[in-house]
Amino acid sequence: MELRQRALQVLCLTDPAQKAAATVELHTQFEQLTLDTERGPVLPPGQCLPGHPERPPLVKHTSxxxxxxxxxxxxxxxxxxxxxxxxxxxNLALDAVWRFDGLPRDYYADWLRVAREEAYHFTLLREHxxxxxHLGQPWDYGDFPAHQxxxxxxxxxxGDVLARMALVPRTLEARGLDAxxxxxxxxxxxxxPDALEAVAVLDIILRDEVGHVAIGNHWYRWLCERxxxxPTAHYPVLTQRYEAPRMKPPFNENARRRAGFTEVEMAWLKNG
Structure with a gap:
């Protein structure tokens, strides 16, 4: 099995537990799978991405x-x-693996590692x-509406891996460092007790998300250099072109610096 083909298959899975387990398994198999960096798999006709369970119901974020x-x-x-x-x-990390051609092997390894860690985070939260x-019945993923x-x-x-690196990991996901x-x-x-247990889970997630944003920063700068x-001047161009939300304070400046944001970038955020 070729790695990117398998990443697409896992992305199409709809059962959350199955998707999380398959993501972990895919990461463990990385060295044994072939990797075609030049010709990615083709999405089957009629297949909608990502694979999503029947629950939770998806609504507008305002709802x-x-x-x-x-x-x-x-x-x-x-x-x-x-x-x-x-x-x-x-889903975002798996999509970054299967979708984009012509990148170094380390790029695919990095995003597969991110996918595995996100699967771990999801499992921790679901188990929590x-x-x-509640009234004798546990809550579960799917019990509340969500948005996309x-x-x-x-x-x-x-259609643009440079924009993807700029606007997903180092913009939207970086917002998690602040929140x-x-x-x-x-x-x-x-x-x-449940609130303090949640704090401990979020400690793990925050620790790992610094690394995920750092991976986004690394590949954004690598792609800009190529x-x-x-990278500093091009970022505002991309935020305007793709109508990305502007980030508002407060910012977790320590975490953002550890994730690779420069002082110039931090100043731009603050003056936004």
Whole structure:
């Protein structure tokens, strides 16, 4: 089996647990699989990406009801929304593997590693939800509505790997670096056992996401160098061309610097 062909097959899977397990397995098989960097697989006619389960129901982001994390149901909804982000992140990483031709082997290895870690995050969050019983029944992934904001940018950048690296990992996913500490602070203030357990799970996710954003920064700059573009000057061009959201403070400056953002880039964000 060829690696990118298999990545597409896993991306098309609809069962969340099956997709997470298959992603982990694919990463462990990386060295044994062939890799064609020049001719990627062709999406079968009529196949819609990504493979998505029947639940959760997908709605517009404006239709997702916000609940207070001070209640158990509100915390379940919050953790469900983060689990959905991580499920989408599996899809985003797998898409980066199968879709783009002509890149070094390390590029495919990096994004397959990201996919595996996102699968781990999703599993941690799903298991946490399942330990939060409600009226005698555990919650699970699929119990709350969700939206596809992350995937919409994936679709917009499907024809341009440079834009994909700029606007998914180092823009939308980097926003998680900013948001996670704020969420953790609210959960610590609540102080219940399930809230503090969620804080510990988010510690793991934040640690790994710094590395994921760093991978996005690395390949964005590598692609800019290959194209003879200045990465700092070209980034605003891409945000305007693809109508990417402008990031608003507060920023997790320490995490962003560890992920490879320069002082010039941090200043641009702050002055946005």
């Amino acid at each position: 997702v009801v916000k609940r207070s994390p001070s209640t158990l149901e509100g915390r379940a909804a919050l953790l469900h929304s983060i689990a959905h982000i991580e499920f989408n992140a599996i 939800l399942q330990r939060m019983p 904001g992350l995937w919409s940018m994936c679709e917009r950048t499907a 996670t500490p704020l969420i953790q602070a609210k959960l610590r203030q609540i102080g219940s 194209a003879g573009l200045d």
